[in-house]
Amino acid sequence: MEENVVHQEHKNTPGYGYNILIWLTLISLTCVSVAVAGLDLGAYILLTALVIATIKSTLVINIFMHIKFDDPIFKLFFSLIIFTLFVLFVLTAFDILYR
Amino acid sequence: MSNSVSTTIKSFYEYEGKHKGILGWILSTDHKRIGLLYLWSMVGFFLVGVFLGFLMRLEMLSMGPTIMGPQMYNAAFTLHGIIMIFLFIVPGIPAAFGNFLLPIMIGAEDVQFPRLNLLSWWLYVTGGLFAIVSLFLSGGPIDTGWTFYVPYSIRTSTQVILPLIAAFILGFSSILTGINFITTVHRMRAKGMTFFKLPLFVWALYATGWIQIIGTPVIGITILLVIVERVFSVGLFDPALGGDPILFQHLFWIYSHPAVYIMILPAMGVVSEIIPTFARKHIFGYKAIAFSSLAIAFIGTLVWGHHMFTSGMSDTARWVYSFLTYIVALPSAIKVFNWVATMYKGSIRMSAPFAFVMAFIVLFSIGGLTGLILGSVATNVHVHDTYFVVAHFHFVMFGGTGFIFFAALHYWFPKMFGKMYNEKIAMTAVGILTVGFLMLYFTMFILGYEGMPRRYYDYLPQFQFLHIFATVGSWVLISGLLLMFWNLLYALKKGSPAKANPWNGMTLEWMTSSPPPFENFNYHPEIKFGPYEYEHYDEAVKDEYK
Amino acid sequence: MNTNSHNIAHHRDDFGSKMGMWLFLFTELILFGGLFIMYMVYRVEYSEQFHLAAKELNLALGTINTLILLTSSLTMVLSIVAIGRGSKKISILYLIATILLALGFMVIKGFEWGAKFSHGIYPGGAELANLSNGEVIFFGMYFVMTGLHALHVLIGVVILSFMLVFLLRDKINKDNYIKLEAGGLYWHLVDLIWIYLFPLFYLLH
Numbered sequence: 136m137e138e139n140v141v142h143q144e145h146k147n148t149p150g151y152g153y154n155i156l157i158w159l160t161l162i163s164l165t166c167v168s169v170a171v172a173g174l175d176l177g178a179y180i181l182l183t184a185l186v187i188a189t190i191k192s193t194l195v196i197n198i199f200m201h202i203k204f205d206d207p208i209f210k211l212f213f214s215l216i217i218f219t220l221f222v223l224f225v226l227t228a229f230d231i232l233y234r
Numbered sequence: 235m236s237n238s239v240s241t242t243i244k245s246f247y248e249y250e251g252k253h254k255g256i257l258g259w260i261l262s263t264d265h266k267r268i269g270l271l272y273l274w275s276m277v278g279f280f281l282v283g284v285f286l287g288f289l290m291r292l293e294m295l296s297m298g299p300t301i302m303g304p305q306m307y308n309a310a311f312t313l314h315g316i317i318m319i320f321l322f323i324v325p326g327i328p329a330a331f332g333n334f335l336l337p338i339m340i341g342a343e344d345v346q347f348p349r350l351n352l353l354s355w356w357l358y359v360t361g362g363l364f365a366i367v368s369l370f371l372s373g374g375p376i377d378t379g380w381t382f383y384v385p386y387s388i389r390t391s392t393q394v395i396l397p398l399i400a401a402f403i404l405g406f407s408s409i410l411t412g413i414n415f416i417t418t419v420h421r422m423r424a425k426g427m428t429f430f431k432l433p434l435f436v437w438a439l440y441a442t443g444w445i446q447i448i449g450t451p452v453i454g455i456t457i458l459l460v461i462v463e464r465v466f467s468v469g470l471f472d473p474a475l476g477g478d479p480i481l482f483q484h485l486f487w488i489y490s491h492p493a494v495y496i497m498i499l500p501a502m503g504v505v506s507e508i509i510p511t512f513a514r515k516h517i518f519g520y521k522a523i524a525f526s527s528l529a530i531a532f533i534g535t536l537v538w539g540h541h542m543f544t545s546g547m548s549d550t551a552r553w554v555y556s557f558l559t560y561i562v563a564l565p566s567a568i569k570v571f572n573w574v575a576t577m578y579k580g581s582i583r584m585s586a587p588f589a590f591v592m593a594f595i596v597l598f599s600i601g602g603l604t605g606l607i608l609g610s611v612a613t614n615v616h617v618h619d620t621y622f623v624v625a626h627f628h629f630v631m632f633g634g635t636g637f638i639f640f641a642a643l644h645y646w647f648p649k650m651f652g653k654m655y656n657e658k659i660a661m662t663a664v665g666i667l668t669v670g671f672l673m674l675y676f677t678m679f680i681l682g683y684e685g686m687p688r689r690y691y692d693y694l695p696q697f698q699f700l701h702i703f704a705t706v707g708s709w710v711l712i713s714g715l716l717l718m719f720w721n722l723l724y725a726l727k728k729g730s731p732a733k734a735n736p737w738n739g740m741t742l743e744w745m746t747s748s749p750p751p752f753e754n755f756n757y758h759p760e761i762k763f764g765p766y767e768y769e770h771y772d773e774a775v776k777d778e779y780k
Numbered sequence: 781m782n783t784n785s786h787n788i789a790h791h792r793d794d795f796g797s798k799m800g801m802w803l804f805l806f807t808e809l810i811l812f813g814g815l816f817i818m819y820m821v822y823r824v825e826y827s828e829q830f831h832l833a834a835k836e837l838n839l840a841l842g843t844i845n846t847l848i849l850l851t852s853s854l855t856m857v858l859s860i861v862a863i864g865r866g867s868k869k870i871s872i873l874y875l876i877a878t879i880l881l882a883l884g885f886m887v888i889k890g891f892e893w894g895a896k897f898s899h900g901i902y903p904g905g906a907e908l909a910n911l912s913n914g915e916v917i918f919f920g921m922y923f924v925m926t927g928l929h930a931l932h933v934l935i936g937v938v939i940l941s942f943m944l945v946f947l948l949r950d951k952i953n954k955d956n957y958i959k960l961e962a963g964g965l966y967w968h969l970v971d972l973i974w975i976y977l978f979p980l981f982y983l984l985h
Contacts, residue, residue, distance in 0.1 A: 154857045154858060161853075172983035184980070184983050188979050195971060195972055226554065227820070229548065229550050231548075231825065232824065234548045346800065350800075413804055414800075421795065450807065456814065469916050475920075
């Protein structure tokens with residue numbers, strides 16, 4: 136019986152089924168990445184692995200962590216952080232790739 | 235001339251919570267008490283740091299060992315750096331003044347997470363204690379410089395692990411404060427307080443909070459890695475095992491450069507409060523100043539390589555970082571221009587806070603401009619690791635943030651303590667401080683330019699006179715500090731009671747009693763005007779706060 | 781205004797709590813981000829030796845652990861869905877499942893590390909001394925990154941155990957489960973980090 140409680144809006148929360156579907160996708164993607172690793176893709180092995188990992192994390196962040204359904208400010212903050220991390224990688228690469 | 239409001243409202247000092255006496259302070263979740271706890275502990279550590287600096291300058295009076303040998307000198311400058319940076323300047327203005335004022339300035343009753351706030355202070359104290367205890371443990375005081383570069387920090391037999399743990403804990407404290415402030419600004423603004431009606435000090439604290447969140451974890455991992463190296467010899471930074479010492483420097487500076495913006499942004503926020511108040515004029519370019527804080531926070535995260543021009547980094551990296559470094563100077567310059575423009579045709583009221591700010595503008599500008607000399611690779615290779623660098627960072631950190639810390643202390647002294655300090659003595663102290671500062675640190679530009687290396691306890695005869703001059707300057711500087719602190723301590727005991735609004739300001743902290751009550755306001759603030767719209771002063775400010 | 785109140789009348793603010801938790805998670809992301817940057821640097825420098833050393837890792841165990849963590853993320857979410865619908869018992873069961881899966885992860889990790897140690901592959905170990913610099917660095921990164929990750933799994937277990945107690949005592953309930961959401965966010969982050977660790981160490985060959 137609390138007044139002035141600021142509740143998160145929960146109307147868009149996915150139910151059991153949807154989450155299980157996502158989980159199945161994650162499991163499949165994992166199996167795919169293991170299978171693909173056995174192939175000889177040379178230089179592309181890293182890229183493929185990272186792409187699959189990114190798809191998996193996008194699902195976890197958006198659905199399991201609910202960012203897709205929450206206030207846009209969380210998406211904004213998250214993008215800011217990812218962008219900053221990306222820039223840190225790029226700037227460090229300027230050193231290591233050109234030594 | 236006592237303000238009727240102040241005498242009838244119980245101040246937060248008189249509030250009686252769950253705990254009494256000293257527990258009522260060290261277990262309090264009241265942001266005002268926490269801010270003061272920080273202030274007292276911080277000033278204590280600052281004085282220890284000053285004392286170390288005093289001893290270092292005594293040592294440098296003459297060539298060869300003067301009062302200490304090389305080992306002790308190494309420990310002295312390491313500790314001086316660790317204390318001044320991690321225990322004074324980085325927590326600095328946000329922890330002391332941000333904590334006290336942020337909620338009040340946005341019309342809130344406290345921060346978003348008051349208990350986390352108390353934890354932040356406890357972490358701060360723990361970190362400080364660990365650092366002190368480390369001095370007496372096996373190996374003796376750490377001698378790596380505050381930058382603890384590998385491989386030396388891995389090989390030295392001095393006590394490294396505990397001070398690093400201390401730094402880690404302090405980093406955690408900083409992160410929690412950043413989280414608290416950002417959430418508070420987003421969630422607890424009073425009715426009518428839109429983002430663009432926020433005082434610029436709040437904007438500064440907000441931008442700083444982001445840097446605390448983004449930068450600090452990187453020094454966290456760097457610290458953990460060095461500790462792991464010392465214990466397990468994993469080899470990640472050890473060239474003998476395939477590690478890359480330059481990689482350490484990257485990780486170290488990815489935090490430690492943004493850290494300097496953690497140090498300066500809040501100070502710039504204070505300047506943006508003091509100048510409009512004492513020029514009685516709307517800040518010139520409010521949005522430019524607000525956005526420039528965000529710009530500095532972001533671009534400042536990208537320039538760390540300018541500490542590494544001589545490290546062995548690739549040439550490509552060197553010019554990229556140099557270019558970015560020149561870009562980051564722009565938003566700072568914008569602020570300086572806007573501050574000066576604010577004063578133009580203003581109605582200036584001279585006072586200690588304003589005098590500190592005037593000194594700041596000169597000292598910070600010198601510091602900032604010499605940063606450009608350091609930021610260009612060609613000149614950097616000549617002055618890197620010399621006294622030129624030492625001068626540069628003392629100008630921006632001490633002449634910059636330090637002086638504004640003192641400015642803030644005087645500006646908000648009446649609000650925090652309910653007493654007025656003696657203006658004449660305060661202004662005299664500003665003068666002595668500035669003279670001493672210039673004697674001590676401007677000299678170092680010359681010393682560095684002429685080739686005097688930093689962190690050396692010995693030197694060639696040609697540097698003798700300048701070192702003596704600088705040391706005498708340090709005595710003048712310290713006298714100024716002592717006079718300033720004595721004046722404030724005296725005011726605490728015997729100062730005349732302060733009005734709610736001694737400076738006729740329009741930000742919310744002046745619309746409540748001095749000192750404020752426990753809940754900050756005895757009414758619900760509603761904001762109609764911006765913080766510097768003095769033309770609406772009569773309408774915005776209740777009679778009892780005029 | 782009641783100036784004698786014992787604490788600030790603090791309105792509950794779930795949005796603010798969530799924001800605070802996300803901001804904290806950002807710091808964890810960046811903490812590991814530093815390690816990932818190091819990985820990038822060393823992988824560029826030692827690409828062949830990384831390739832070679834990665835063969836020593838047990839792909840089967842690594843994959844199982846990945847599946848375990850992904851499943852634990854599912855059970856975590858389902859625990860939250862359950863309490864949101866008022867199904868306290870189901871929520872508890874899913875939370876316990878999450879904790880058990882986490883412990884399972886730790887056990888497997890323990891086996892993996894134990895196997896390495898017994899083969900002399902550890903900092904200062906006999907076998908490691910015979911390997912090239914690049915391989916030493918690979919294992920250095922492996923132990924540090926999976927080690928720090930495992931520490932966070934442990935911390936997660938502690939956090940989720942606290943949440944379990946709150947659930948049992950109804951401090952977390954249908955109308956107030958922000959704490960469980962916050963704990964869940966932390967747990968998903970632990971999963972996220974592993975999602976990247978797995979391919980970078982186990983799928984190199």
